[in-house]
Amino acid sequence: EDQVTQSPEALRLQEGESSSLNCSYTVSGLRGLFWYRQDPGKGPEFLFTLYSAGEEKEKERLKATLTKKESFLHITAPKPEDSATYLCAALTGTASKLTFGTGTRLQVTL
């Protein structure tokens, strides 16, 4: 069974304090690893897709990386507006849908 595990469950950072969120996956034949951001009361918002080990993608203060077993979402010099739940999800070769992790709830304070 495909499994996606995220850590930590919750993370509190001060503004400007960089950190990384982890997404480890045990799936059969990864075809894509997706990152989403979810704000309270809203649906997840697409951030990145990574397709192969070694790939990196960046958007503003966020950078996503992928290895054969896990993905990291690096947040550089975060701001309070980066506070949200970050979800990762895996799409596998035989599956027709994304399998999501339970998310990391990030809070950035002044």
Add this chain to the structure above:
Amino acid sequence: GAGVSQSPSNKVTEKGKDVELRCDPISGHTALYWYRQSLGQGLEFLIYFQGNSAPDKSGLPSDRFSAERTGGSVSTLTIQRTQQEDSAVYLCASSSGQFYGYTFGSGTRLTVV
């Protein structure tokens, strides 16, 4: 439309009643998905549509749950004889293809009392 639209945004229903949740995907998106999100839980897959067909219904938790899609566009998720454990946020997403990012709606928060 510009985004995925879901209605109603909130629904409170009595145990045992039937409910219908509606999803209007992005125009031209052939793939449509329903997920359920419970407090503290990850997103749980329910059903996937490609056009009007549902090649993967494996996530529907019981035969009380059904869904249809018409005209390759609007989809309705129906829950019959609702139970308290059905309380959750039901999210719909659409995509231009299986391997592309999904665009989610804001969800329907269902509360069964």
